[in-house]
Amino acid sequence: MRRVALIALPYLWLLLLFFVPFLIVLKISLSDTALAIPPYTPTLDLARGWEGFTEWWSALDVDNFIFLTTDSLYWKAYLSSLQIAVISTLLTLAVGYPIAYAMSRAPDEWRPTLLMLVILPFWTSFLIRVYAWKAILSQEGFLNQFLSVFGVDPLTILNTNTAVYIGIVYTYLPFMVLPLYAALEKLDDSLLEAAEDLGCSRMKAFWLITIPLSKQGIIAGSFLVFIPVMGEFVIPTLLGGSDTLMIGKVLWEEFFSNRDWPVASAVAIILLLILIIPIVLFIKNEEKQWESDV
């Protein structure tokens, strides 16, 4: 009985905080926009019993999803988000791997400090940190002031995709570094010595031993960056330009500027479906690893 209760707990959690909200959003995406509170129709009137339910049920349709296919803005935003998410995941990996590697090779007494430094930015508000990047990257910002000392013409970075990439890599770096560090820290130095002893150069040993043995960390870190970046809204809004197209931004505009909840919900449902593919792949990978271990 206690075991059942223990297992039921996470399922209950998922049901309340994931599945119920999902059903609500799904229902809104099948509704039509209306000048009312809430701003959509139909709403379920349980007081009218079965008749009320059938009326409500027959009023639901997939028009909003069909609408998404008619306007190229949406699929372009999805594709653009996908592109930005893939590129920034690769950039974060490229920046994060050397950091995690250096941390895992640092003397033991240094490691807690280094780990702290990676987590330290979380202690400041995310919004403030993104605003700080505006101050650094703007036309008269710190970066351009610094470059002008060397006679370099001011760079236009703010309000471009470059600024979005900088912001994303900066913000999501800890999510990449921590799982990588966890994987690399376990790596036994004698494995690298053995690889060298058997004829590998240092570089080759890194490719054949270090990278494969940190595969779990690379996959976990990449998904931890990729999945939230797909729906990222604050960074492209604050640092990106008018041509920075991301589905998170579109979603926000549909909800708050257009007050079109049904279309916004449809956008959200499609985003979720897109993200389900990498999530399932991720779980499959973990299972495969687990099975081969047993």
Next chain:
Amino acid sequence: MAEKPRKPSQVIYAPWEDPQAVPLIKFRGVTKKFGDFVAIDDLTLDIYEREFFALLGPSGCGKTTLMRMLAGFERPSTGEILLGGQDLGGVPPNERPVNMMFQSYALFPHLSVWDNIAFGLKRDKLSKDRIAARVEEMLRLTRLEKFARRKPHQISGGQRQRVALARSLAKAPKLLLLDEPLGALDRKLREETQFELMDIQEKTGTTFVIVTHDQEEAMTVASRIAVMDHGKVIQVDTPARVYEAPNSVYVADFIGDVNLLEGQFHRTGPDRGEIRYSESEPPISAEVLQDIADGTKVSYAIRPEKIRVSPDRPDDRANAAHGTIIDIGYLGNVSTYHVELAGGQMVKAAMTNSTRLDRRDFTWEDEVWLSWRETAGVVLTK
């Protein structure tokens, strides 16, 4: 002190006694410092081809550093190491004809047993067929054919040890280094594996250098043992000579059980001397071949099994001492008697329990005579 008698037809393998033999490895005045700490202190040592050479010593004596210098993971601070006449100084580990079996085995966890063994061969850019043939050969040699497809965590400790051995032998190195190879195995398996190691060493004709802190292991497998302490080699010799003719109190004490009696030396003949070690007992008469000045303070080292315990004074032995049994250690095959002499010295004597049912002759508090021959012990000056 005598070596095992051999048939005249048998060729004795002892290149270290042949002045013509060229050593495979030469350490020439090698010193290794880590900061202020001297790990290896001006060491000169020769190791010959096809030897099974053991580096033996307590932890921190420098034996592992010595091995890591052979593998290329450490470089000597001064001095040089020659392998087949070539200075190894600037040669990185991956370009040395030397392979190492790590104490932790260091098997690659993401590769199968087969791929672990093939790892070094693939680096040599051999053809697929030749790699496969060599891996199969190694699997046969170490009796691992059935486990080729398994991952290292799916096999037992003993099997892992054999994979590590197969992997390090696969490239047919000129020199194989073994760092405490049997340390992680339980006693029974360790003994079996010792003989397996010797067998494989003989079959492949590879020169083995083994690092161990286990003297029994070194005695069993090695053709020669280097006993080390504080970065220096104290004695290099065959197991029998290290045991029976230690050159110092340190070696005598480190290898096996020993009684050390301290006293003054007086020469009584060209190859004889006596050691006065007690007021109450007559001096020990011993065969002494080395040059020792009269009056020198020496240690007389004698192994417990060389001493006979008897109820009466025997007249067939040159040395005898009278004492009381304080303690008896019964080990099954032998019993060790701790006997206190009248002068207060404690002497250990071991007697084989060659019969099963006899009443034991001696018990606690018994007055007994200890006796031994002139050649039974050695006189040590350092």
